Amino acid sequence: MLFNSFDFAIFLPVVFLLYWFVFKHSLRLQNALIVVASYVFYGWWDWRFLSLILFSTLVDFLVGKQLEKEAKDNKRRLWLWLSVVVNLGFLGFFKYFNFFLENFQAAFSFFGFEIGGRALSIVLPVGISFYTFQTLSYTIDVYKRKLKPTQDFIAFAAFVSFFPQLVAGPIERATHLLPQFYRKRQFSYPLAANGCRQILWGFFKKLVIADNCAEYANLIFNNSESYSGSTLFLGALFFAFQIYGDFSGYSDIAIGTSRLFGFDLMKNFAFPYFSRDIAEFWRRWHISLSTWFRDYVYIPLGGSRGSKWGQIRNVFIIFLVSGFWHGANWTFMVWGGLNALYFLPLLLLKLNRSNMEVVAERSSFPSAKELLQMGITFILTVLAWVSFRAEDIAHAWQIYVGIFDSTLFTVPREVLSSKLLMCIVLVLFFVFVEWLGRRREFAIEYLLEAHPRWLRWSWYIFLIFLMGMFMQTEETPFIYFQF
Template sequence: MLFNSFEFTVFIPIVFIVYWFLLNKKLKLQNAFLLASSYVFYGWWDWRFLGLIIFSSFVDYTIGFYLGKTNKVPLRKRLLAISLILNIGLLGFFKYFNFFIESFNDTIRFFGNNFDLATLNIILPVGISFYTFQTLSYTIDVYNRKLEPAKDAISFFTYVSFFPQLVAGPIERATNLLPQFYKKRTFDYDFAVSGLKLILWGLFKKVVIADNAATFVNIIFSNTENYSGSTIFLGVILFSFQIYGDFSGYSDIAIGTSRLFGFKLMRNFAFPYFSRDIAEFWRRWHISLSTWFRDYVYIPLGGSRGGLWQKVRNTFVIFVLSGFWHGANWTFMSWGFLNALFFLPLLVLKKNRINTDLVAEDKFLPNLREVFQMLVTFVMVNLAWIFFRADSMSHAAQIYFKIISPSLFAMPELMPLKVIILIIIFVIIEWLRRDREVVLDFSDWRIPRPLRFLIYYLIISSIFLLGGQQQEFIYFQF
């Protein structure tokens, strides 16, 4: 069920009314109803995979229960190992089985052997990468005694399958979201209104920015051999805004929908294209994933402790793993590797933490140095996005060679003026609201109420009048 679908516009009011008006004073029934609603939401895509998420929830709930019952270190390690093996094993089978088989076959053929192992027709369950990492965070935190084991199965199962963020995040930590299912929730009007504002802006980003950009991105990337370097680079830039509008738009809708039901999810994007270096970009892009790898992979490996070699190794490990998490293709790992290379000079020079404040804070415009830093960072991010969007390594190579050719300086064959104007307006709005988590929260500007509602009306109108052809959310494939 897509957030921008007719089914969801029917689904969400029904769930909201039952949740608040019929079950308002019954916490356990509220949680049970959210669980049932989440299974309907997920099963709308394919009921067959409900068993998988139920099994994953059952395994980690049971392991958490037994972790809470024992202090024996060897037994606790075995329990954690079971959770890791089962969760990563399921993720590996559904997402990476064919990749490893095809890579093995390619290696065998390289040495002159025609023997091929057969691949399987495997359907990737939507959201498996997200809820797998979510359940793993629970068992790891319980193992490390950062979290008490869940004693209420309904609350835990609902935490794993909570429908607003089930299929594309944010990847919520059990330490943040699970306790919210234990506490009585009362309707907070202002909190719910902030949620509606997030939903509205998220829909604008998805429908008006991402879907419009997607039309031209698909044309350009499907016919790279027919276009000049300038057109292809324009396509890369449009893809940057497509993936940002698509994924951050989904996150805004997920966080906003959660607020309608009294839940606070972590922020997943913080205006990443206003970053002044690649380190700042990764503190602002897909925050729930980057912090997950930081806390559960980077720090356990030693983090920034130890010598330079250890820091470099750990950095490449988390970036390449992040790429591999996104998909079973060498292009994703190359995307992660290239980002690690971009990050490396900052790490070596110990400048990866110099831009932690807000760019041009308390100023209307950035200075020339900040403009230059943002442009350089944006170009670096775009160069990496080529691997992310390309169909194969050879396709990526074709795109890079076109971009560095003299045709980069030719006039683009395609010039989608409407999309470019919409993106410029979008960037201006986000720049003006870069100090706010909710872009459409105008409380600091003291705008008269009629004018605020006019702004909301214009955004709603633009969604219906200027929206592009409906596209599935990009991160559904991950």
């Protein structure tokens, strides 16, 4: 079920009313309602995939209980590996089977050997990468004794399948979200109102910014051989705002919706395009995934400790694995590799934690140095997004060659139109509002502070007006549903 669909517009109020008015006196019934609602929400695409999430839930619930019983480390490791193999096995089969088969066959063909085998017609379950990592966080934390295993299957099933963030995150840790299902929840109007503001801003990002930028990003990327360097770079810029508006918009809607039910989800984006270096960008972009890889992969590998070669190895592993998490295409590996190359100088020079505070923390405007740093970081990020968006390696190379051409410094006349110029105006307005709210959890949260009611409501009505004016006529899925 899409957030930006008529179905969800009916689904959410029904679940909300049942949750607070019918089952408000029973925590267990509220949790059971969340499980049922989440399975309906997820099964709306294809009910057959409900068996996967149910099986994963059962395995990790039972593994958690066994980890508590076992005292011997070797047996505890076996139970942990059972969880890892089951979860990553499902993920690997559905997401990467054909990729490995095709590349295995291509490698042997290169040496003159023909290997048989036919690609399978596999439909990728929506959000499998997200809920797989969420359940893995539970078993890993129980194994490390950072978390006591739950005895409440309903609460655990609700944690795994919680519908606001089920298919595209944030990827929640069991240590943060699971305990919230044990506590009785009271409706809070201020919390719910703040959630509605964040939902509104998330829908604006998706419907006005992401979907309109997508129109031009798709046009330029799909016909890249016909355009000048400046037009190709413009297409990359549009994609940068498309993916940010789309993905962070989903996170805003998910976090805001969770607040309606009394839950707190982790912040997933912190105004990443205002970053002054790549290290800061990765502290602000898809925070739940970045911190997941940091805690469960990077630090166990040794992190930034040890020799320089060990540090370089760990950086490349973490970024390449992050790229591969996004999909079975070499373009994602190139994207991860580029970000590793961007990050390495900062790590080796010990500058990777030099920009920890919000940019222009005590000022309305950035300094000249900060503006230059943000500009360079943004351009590097945009160039990396090219490989993320390209169809394959050859396509990415063709676009890079086209961008770094003398025509980069020409006016992109091929796509100029009044509609495109309006899209640029909308993006500039979006950047302006984000800058004003960069110190907050989300951009328009600052409207809460000392602003009269008439001004706040004028803003809300204006954003709704823009959505009505510029939203696409067709429902468009969120980009990260494919991951």
